[in-house]
Each structure stands twice: as C-alpha cells, then as structure tokens.
Amino acid sequence: MSKILRKRELAPKICEMVVEAPRIAHKAQAGQFVVVMAEETGERVPLTIADFDRGQGTITLVVMVVGASSLKLSRLKAGDELYALIGPLGIASDIEAFDTVVMVAGGVGTAPIYPIARAFHDRGCRVVTIQGARSKELLFWCDQIASVSDEHILTTDDGTAGRKGLVTEPLHELLQQDTQKRIGCVYAIGPAIMMKFCSRTTKPFGVKTVVSLNSIMVDGTGMCGGCRVEVGGQTRFTCVDGPEFDGHLVDWDLLLSRQKVYVTHEGCALERATQEISVAR
Amino acid sequence: MTEPKKVGSTRVPMGEQPAEQRIHNFDEVPLGYTPQQAQVEAQRCLQCKKPKCVTGCPVRVDIPGFVGLVAQGKFVEAAQKIKQTNCLPAVCGRVCPQESQCEALCLLGKKGDPIGVGRLERFVADFEREHGEIKLPPKAASTGRRVAVVGAGPAGLTLAGDLIRLGHEVSIYEAFHRPGGVLVYGIPEFRLPKAIVAAEVAYLEGLGVAIDVNQVIGKSITIDELFGQEGFDAVFVGVGAGLPQVMGIPGENLGGVYLANEYLTRVNLMRAYAFPRYDTPVVRGNSVCVVGGGNVAMDAARTARRLGAEKVYILYRRSREEMPARAEEIHHAEQEGIIFRLLCAPTEYLGDDKGMIRQVRCQEMELGEPDDSGRRRPVPKQGCTFTLDVDMAIIAIGAGANPLLTRSTGNLTLNRRGYIVADANGRTSRPGVWAGGDIVTGSATVILAMGAGRTSATDIHQWLCTGHSARNGAASADWNTQAAAQ
Numbered sequence: 160m161s162k163i164l165r166k167r168e169l170a171p172k173i174c175e176m177v178v179e180a181p182r183i184a185h186k187a188q189a190g191q192f193v194v195v196m197a198e199e200t201g202e203r204v205p206l207t208i209a210d211f212d213r214g215q216g217t218i219t220l221v222v223m224v225v226g227a228s229s230l231k232l233s234r235l236k237a238g239d240e241l242y243a244l245i246g247p248l249g250i251a252s253d254i255e256a257f258d259t260v261v262m263v264a265g266g267v268g269t270a271p272i273y274p275i276a277r278a279f280h281d282r283g284c285r286v287v288t289i290q291g292a293r294s295k296e297l298l299f300w301c302d303q304i305a306s307v308s309d310e311h312i313l314t315t316d317d318g319t320a321g322r323k324g325l326v327t328e329p330l331h332e333l334l335q336q337d338t339q340k341r342i343g344c345v346y347a348i349g350p351a352i353m354m355k356f357c358s359r360t361t362k363p364f365g366v367k368t369v370v371s372l373n374s375i376m377v378d379g380t381g382m383c384g385g386c387r388v389e390v391g392g393q394t395r396f397t398c399v400d401g402p403e404f405d406g407h408l409v410d411w412d413l414l415l416s417r418q419k420v421y422v423t424h425e426g427c428a429l430e431r432a433t434q435e436i437s438v439a440r
Numbered sequence: 441m442t443e444p445k446k447v448g449s450t451r452v453p454m455g456e457q458p459a460e461q462r463i464h465n466f467d468e469v470p471l472g473y474t475p476q477q478a479q480v481e482a483q484r485c486l487q488c489k490k491p492k493c494v495t496g497c498p499v500r501v502d503i504p505g506f507v508g509l510v511a512q513g514k515f516v517e518a519a520q521k522i523k524q525t526n527c528l529p530a531v532c533g534r535v536c537p538q539e540s541q542c543e544a545l546c547l548l549g550k551k552g553d554p555i556g557v558g559r560l561e562r563f564v565a566d567f568e569r570e571h572g573e574i575k576l577p578p579k580a581a582s583t584g585r586r587v588a589v590v591g592a593g594p595a596g597l598t599l600a601g602d603l604i605r606l607g608h609e610v611s612i613y614e615a616f617h618r619p620g621g622v623l624v625y626g627i628p629e630f631r632l633p634k635a636i637v638a639a640e641v642a643y644l645e646g647l648g649v650a651i652d653v654n655q656v657i658g659k660s661i662t663i664d665e666l667f668g669q670e671g672f673d674a675v676f677v678g679v680g681a682g683l684p685q686v687m688g689i690p691g692e693n694l695g696g697v698y699l700a701n702e703y704l705t706r707v708n709l710m711r712a713y714a715f716p717r718y719d720t721p722v723v724r725g726n727s728v729c730v731v732g733g734g735n736v737a738m739d740a741a742r743t744a745r746r747l748g749a750e751k752v753y754i755l756y757r758r759s760r761e762e763m764p765a766r767a768e769e770i771h772h773a774e775q776e777g778i779i780f781r782l783l784c785a786p787t788e789y790l791g792d793d794k795g796m797i798r799q800v801r802c803q804e805m806e807l808g809e810p811d812d813s814g815r816r817r818p819v820p821k822q823g824c825t826f827t828l829d830v831d832m833a834i835i836a837i838g839a840g841a842n843p844l845l846t847r848s849t850g851n852l853t854l855n856r857r858g859y860i861v862a863d864a865n866g867r868t869s870r871p872g873v874w875a876g877g878d879i880v881t882g883s884a885t886v887i888l889a890m891g892a893g894r895t896s897a898t899d900i901h902q903w904l905c906t907g908h909s910a911r912n913g914a915a916s917a918d919w920n921t922q923a924a925a926q
C-alpha cells in the first residue's frame with residue numbers, strides 16, 4: 160500500500176511522485192488533497208492530488224521542499240512506501256459551465272491548478288492559464304498545462320521565460336479586455352501572498368475568484384481546528400469547508416500570520432533533518 | 441507477607457510520582473498498587489449481598505466477585521472476572537470517574553473511604569498483561585457474516601472484540617494512522633500510557649480483527665460502499681464527537697490559541713513533546729490559559745505545564761462543585777501548581793503585531809438560577825473584568841458532532857445537534873447500521889462508549905443470526921435457510 164512507483168525532479172527543490180493508491184485514485188476529484196506521513200515519526204502534511212489515474216490506481220503528488228517534512232518526503236525514492244496516506248480530503252472544485260475561466264498558477268500552485276484546469280477544459284469551458292514562477296528553471300508541467308488550456312501565458316519574475324513580471328499583470332489585462340464579461344471565474348493557487356494579490360486584482364471587476372488555502376493542518380477531517388481561517392468574518396475549517404474559498408472574503412493577514420506560528424520550530428527541524436541526511440551520507 | 445490489617449476505614453494509598461518531578465516528564469503519575477497493597481485494599485471489601493457498587497457501574501462489573509479474588513491473591517482470575525463485562529479494565533481503572541460511579545455507592549464510603557475499585561481494576565489488568573497471562577478466549581465457529589466498524593475508539597474496539605468471538609468477521613476502519621480514538625489522541629501519556637492501548641489493540645488483532653487505518657469513512661469509502669463493493673452485512677458507527685467548539689469571541693484565531701483537540705493531538709498522537717525527534721511542533725507557552733473545567737481542560741493544562749509553562753491558569757465559568765473533571769485530575773492539577781481561576785470567562789484574546797496571543801481579557805461571573813442541566817447558571821458580574829498576560833491559550837469547552845461521515849450517508853436520522861439518533865440497542869434509522877458512543881450521546885465517558893459497543897454487538901449478533909444482511913441494500917435469507925436446515 161502507498162508505494163511510490165515513480166519519482167522525478169521537476170525543478171530545483173520540486174519533485175513529482177506517482178503513488179500507488181487505488182482507493183484514493185478511484186474517488187479523487189479536482190481540488191481535493193491527501194494527508195501524507197513520510198515515516199512514523201513524521202508530520203502529517205497536506206498535499207494536493209495533482210493528478211490521478213483511476214485505471215492504474217495511482218495518484219500524483221508534487222512536493223516543494225520548504226522545510227523538514229517536505230525535505231524528508233522529497234528524499235523518498237521509487238519503491239519506498241509512505242508511512243501513511245489519507246484521502247481524498249476536502250471538497251472538490253465546483254466545475255461550473257462558465258464561458259471562460261482564468262486559471263492562475265503561482266510556483267508549485269501549478270500542481271493543484273492542473274486537474275482543475277483539465278476539468279474545466281473537459282467541461283467545454285475556454286481555459287486561459289497564467290503560469291508564473293520566479294525563474295525559468297522553476298517552471299514545470301508547461302506542456303501538460305498547455306494541453307488543457309486554450310491560451311497559456313507564462314510569466315517569470317526575472318524574465319528568463321515568458322513575460323517578465325508577476326502573474327497579476329496579465330490577469331489584470333485579461334479582465335480589462337473582457338468587455339463582454341465572458342470570464343465567469345478566476346482560480347488563483349500558489350503562495351498565500353500571490354493569492355491575496357490576485358484576489359485584490361479581480362475585486363474591482365467583480366469576478367468570482369476562487370483560491371485554495373494552504374493553512375497548517377493536522378488531521379484533515381475537521382476534528383482539530385488547527386486549519387481554521389476566517390472567510391467573510393466567519394471561522395471556517397480549511398480541511399472540511401475548503402480548501403477552496405472565495406478569495407475576496409478571505410482574511411489574508413490572519414492566514415499569513417497563522418502560517419508563521421511554527422517558524423522557530425521549523426528552522427530547528429530543518430537543521431536537524433539536514434544534519435541527519437548529511438550523516439546518512 | 442505481613443498479616444493483612446483489619447477492615448480499615450481508610451484506603452491503602454497508592455504511590456505516585458511527586459509533583460515537582462512529574463511536571464518534567466510524561467510518565468504516568470500514579471504508580472499502581474503492589475500485589476500486597478492490592479490484597480490489603482481488597483480485603484477491606486464487605487462482600488455485600490446486594491452490592492451497591494455494582495449498580496453504580498455502567499457495565500455492571502461484578503465488583504465483589506473480582507475484589508474477592510484479589511483478596512485471595514487470585515489476580516489473573518480477578519482480571520478475567522472483570523473482562524466478562526468490561527474488556528478494557530486497564531483503561532477504565534485509570535480513566536473512569538469512579539467517584540461518581542462505582543465508588544460513589546460503595547457501602548464503605550458512608551463511614552470512611554470507599555473501596556478503591558478503579559485502583560484494583562487497574563492493578564489486576566496490569567498484572568495480567570505484565571505477566572503475559574493474557575490468553576485468547578475461544579472463538580465461535582465462523583458465521584460467514586461480515587461487520588464493518590467505523591472508528592477505533594472504545595465503542596468500536598469493544599464491539600469488535602465481542603463480535604469476533606461470536607464468529608463474525610470484523611474489520612475496523614480508522615481515520616487516523618493509529619487506533620484507539622480519544623485514548624490515543626486525547627488522553628495524555630501521563631494518565632493513560634499508550635502502550636496499554638496498543639496492547640489492547642494487539643489483543644483484538646490476535647483474535648483476528650482487521651484494523652484498516654488511514655481510512656476516512658465518508659471520504660475514502662462511503663457507508664454505501666461498505667455494503668456494496670466491500671460486501672459487509674452490517675456496519676457500526678463509533679466515530680466519536682470529533683468537532684471542537686469555539687466561543688466566537690474576538691481573537692480566537694490568533695497564533696498560539698489552540699482548540700484542545702489540536703493541542704492534545706499534536707502532543708499525544710504526534711508526540712510533539714519529543715520534538716524534534718518527532719517532526720510535529722507545538723507552541724510551548726510560558727504563561728498559558730486553559731478555558732474549561734472538564735477532563736479535557738485538566739489534560740491540556742497539565743500537558744502545558746509539562747511542556748515548560750511557568751504559569752497555567754484554568755479559567756472556568758462556574759464554581760469548583762460544578763467542574764465535570766474527575767476528582768483525581770483536579771487534585772493532580774492542583775498539586776502540579778495549576779492556578780484555578782473559577783467563576784470567570786474569557787471575553788477577548790489580544791494579540792501582538794505578529795498575530796500571536798499576548799493577553800486574555802476575562803469577565804468575572806456569579807452563580808444565578810439553575811439552568812436546564814440543573815446547575816446554577818453563571819451570570820456576568822457587572823463591571824468586574826480583569827486581564828491576564830498569556831502567550832498561549834487552549835480552548836476546551838466541549839465537542840460537537842463531526843458531520844464528515846453523517847453528511848455523506850443517506851437515510852441516517854440525526855438530532856438537532858447533529859448526533860446520530862439510535863435506539864436502546866444502537867439501531868439507527870438505516871437498516872443494517874448501528875451507532876454508539878460519543879456520536880450518539882455527545883461527549884461522555886469511555887465506559888459508556890464501551891457499554892454502547894457491547895449493546896450493539898449483542899443486537900447485531902441477533903440480527904445477523906436471524907438471517908439479516910444489509911449487503912447490497914437487501915436482506916438476504918440464504919444464511920437463515922442454511923441455519924434452519926441444520
């Protein structure tokens with residue numbers, strides 16, 4: 160159970176894993192996630208189901224190394240087993256028949272955007288994807304994204320690929336040019352700060368904006384309350400009420416501050432994990 | 441061995457780790473009786489003809505029976521006697537609120553200390569386990585019937601143990617990566633060592649119960665699928681009351697404000713106390729306030745103390761008499777220097793510019809007229825407020841019904857508060873589905889959850905034996921006809 164069948168590097172510090180998980184693959188829908196433990200002493204880490212193959216009974220996870228737990232996950236090899244894999248969790252994306260949807264992917268947000276873009280594409284919507292990263296080498300799955308997009312805009316902060324600049328610039332232009340109001344919905348997934356600014360960009364246009372929040376989680380089943388966020392002044396649990404919410408209503412500052420609760424712990428854990436790895440070598 | 445003393449009016453004291461030592465570790469607080477202490481304590485029992493103590497026990501443990509065996513030094517027999525009605529004595533001996541159950545009604549309590557029923561129960565169960573005396577009981581011949589159990593808490597584990605012995609095939613599905621329910625994620629190691637729960641689980645596995653962890657029923661598999669593709673004949677739902685309650689006051693979502701479930705799960709199940717050997721972190725407050733007055737609040741407060749907090753306040757809106765926690769926990773908490781601020785309630789948490797909690801503002805209360813629960817209602821005392829400097833808060837004001845499973849299951853009647861409606865036998869509105877434990881009663885006790893598991897097991901057995909099955913949505917009579925033909 161939960162064996163890693165294939166693994167490859169997509170970019171520096173970003174890897175893709177194809178995991179054997181027939182039950183989850185059978186159920187998975189765009190927008191849902193799993194909780195993963197690399198080992199018995201590990202943390203419970205939420206990761207989006209970036210792809211699934213019901214026939215093969217596999218799901219695909221994309222992990223970006225940001226701290227100790229993601230580092231440990233990224234060190235697993237094909238043939239290794241995950242200690243725990245739980246899912247599919249969260250509410251699936253609502254794939255409405257919009258005329259046009261704009262999908263904005265920031266960094267590792269490309270992974271969760273892909274299955275949702277594909278679902279809209281399959282539904283017959285016109286899909287415009289803006290895929291951004293800091294630099295060319297950090298872009299991944301471009302062909303895959305292109306295959307489910309009617310229009311595919313690349314941006315990099317340093318201009319090494321696509322347009323130079325942030326994803327919010329083409330987003331703003333698209334909305335400005337949309338005089339016929341064909342864009343029914345904007346999806347923005349990536350770092351919290353990027354989702355915040357995308358929501359700010361779309362707000363004046365009054366276009367529905369969906370974001371997928373990455374709050375810190377433990378159980379992923381609505382039991383602990385650790386993932387709570389405020390949306391429209393109400394406390395919601397990301398794992399069971401989300402992870403998708405209306406970006407115009409999210410209290411971004413709260414999300415950002417709650418994500419930083421463990422910064423000192425994280426530094427300590429990362430140092431230890433790095434040491435362990437160098438000793439193991 | 442010294443000559444046993446005459447029937448005394450005082451209980452044989454049980455050793456415990458001194459408070460100043462135990463606040464630096466997570467080892468169990470009470471050390472348990474020695475065989476000799478147990479015998480002396482047991483010999484105090486009057487062996488009443490009409491034992492009142494038994495009527496105080498929700499599962500009617502034969503208390504004089506097992507205590508009499510302890511008095512004779514027959515410890516393993518005593519454990520087996522208890523297990524006729526209570527399959528988790530090592531757990532119940534530690535966590536039952538004995539002072540309001542069995543021990544409350546003990547005749548000796550009228551003049552002196554009641555018999556230490558819990559201590560003796562714990563002693564014999566530990567003795568049996570530590571001496572490798574646990575034997576697998578005989579199992580009835582296979583019936584070919586299959587029962588799925590959702591949730592590996594005390595209700596589900598008890599039911600599984602009963603049904604497997606009656607010859608049914610039993611599979612437990614548990615959402616977490618470790619079975620045990622609140623016993624592993626909620627109740628701390630210093631009160632209930634996890635090795636005890638693990639031994640109970642291993643015992644069930646030894647009997648042949650399959651435990652499938654990491655399966656969130658309602659998400660990974662639905663109840664319909666348990667009957668359909670998974671081919672079960674009956675399902676028992678024992679998912680507990682896993683939904684934390686909040687007060688809805690300002691600042692509740694600040695960093696460093698935990699709901700007790702998260703705090704305890706991080707520390708107990710994920711072992712954040714051993715961070716960074718275990719990867720899960722937890723905030724270590726220096727000045728901590730815990731809101732609530734039940735077992736959960738005591739556990740959270742004592743945990744925070746062990747994780748280095750200098751000051752730990754319990755903020756409880758009623759008075760000492762109304763505190764629902766076990767007497768022993770309140771006593772232990774006091775010994776450990778927990779500061780009780782009674783008759784007050786938080787009204788706001790105040791944070792710093794980084795969004796971390798720094799203060800809690802409180803309202804003093806006084807007791808007014810009795811409410812629905814018969815307890816006097818706390819009412820705010822005009823103009824009496826105060827502020828405490830805290831760097832962490834833990835909210836332990838109760839639990840509700842987690843809707844994850846019930847929302848995904850059709851034909852299941854819920855009450856107004858979202859709990860599953862079940863009859864005295866645990867039958868729900870949906871044929872073939874039973875429910876018991878906290879998901880039916882709301883947060884209660886381990887022993888009541890176990891009792892519910894046992895009642896449902898008996899009823900499920902009857903139901904299956906009369907040829908019923910909810911497999912593929914229809915009752916099948918094949919097994920019935922076979923049985924009748926025999």
Ligand SMILES: Cc1cc2nc3c(=O)[nH]c(=O)nc-3n(C[C@H](O)[C@H](O)[C@H](O)COP(=O)(O)OP(=O)(O)OC[C@H]3O[C@@H](n4cnc5c(N)ncnc54)[C@H](O)[C@@H]3O)c2cc1C
Binds near residue numbers: 207227372373418
């Ligand atoms: C629904 C959901 C889907 C996600 N999908 C993906 C994905 O597909 N790929 C991916 O690489 N990451 C994803 N994440 C984020 C991922 O869970 C975190 O990056 C990971 O837990 C960080 O753990 P760490 O120990 O390596 O880092 P840490 O050192 O613990 O933290 C580094 C940073 O990550 C954030 N973080 C820490 N713990 C968590 C946590 N449990 N949940 C969320 N954020 C956390 C913190 O804000 C912190 O600043 C997702 C998060 C959620 C909630």
Ligand SMILES: Cc1cc2nc3c(=O)[nH]c(=O)nc-3n(C[C@H](O)[C@H](O)[C@H](O)COP(=O)(O)OP(=O)(O)OC[C@H]3O[C@@H](n4cnc5c(N)ncnc54)[C@H](O)[C@@H]3O)c2cc1C
Binds near residue numbers: 537735
């Ligand atoms: C901190 C704390 C301290 C307590 N102290 C005491 C005490 O001292 N004495 C006492 O008698 N009682 C105490 N209690 C109460 C007691 O623990 C509960 O009443 C009892 O555990 C209820 O048992 P249960 O089997 O109904 O549910 P639980 O113990 O809650 O177990 C339910 C199980 O189901 C699992 N589950 C939930 N949803 C799903 C799903 N969808 N699919 C699969 N699995 C699922 C959960 O992960 C869990 O393992 C305490 C409770 C807490 C929280």
Ligand code: SF4
Binds near residue numbers: 501503526557887
């Ligand atoms: S199960 Fe609980 S209430 Fe019953 S005798 Fe044992 S300790 Fe007392």
Ligand code: SF4
Binds near residue numbers: 485488493
């Ligand atoms: S009531 Fe007390 S003295 Fe009487 S049988 Fe029960 S435990 Fe013994």
Ligand code: FES
Binds near residue numbers: 377378387399
């Ligand atoms: S992660 Fe525990 S409630 Fe959402």
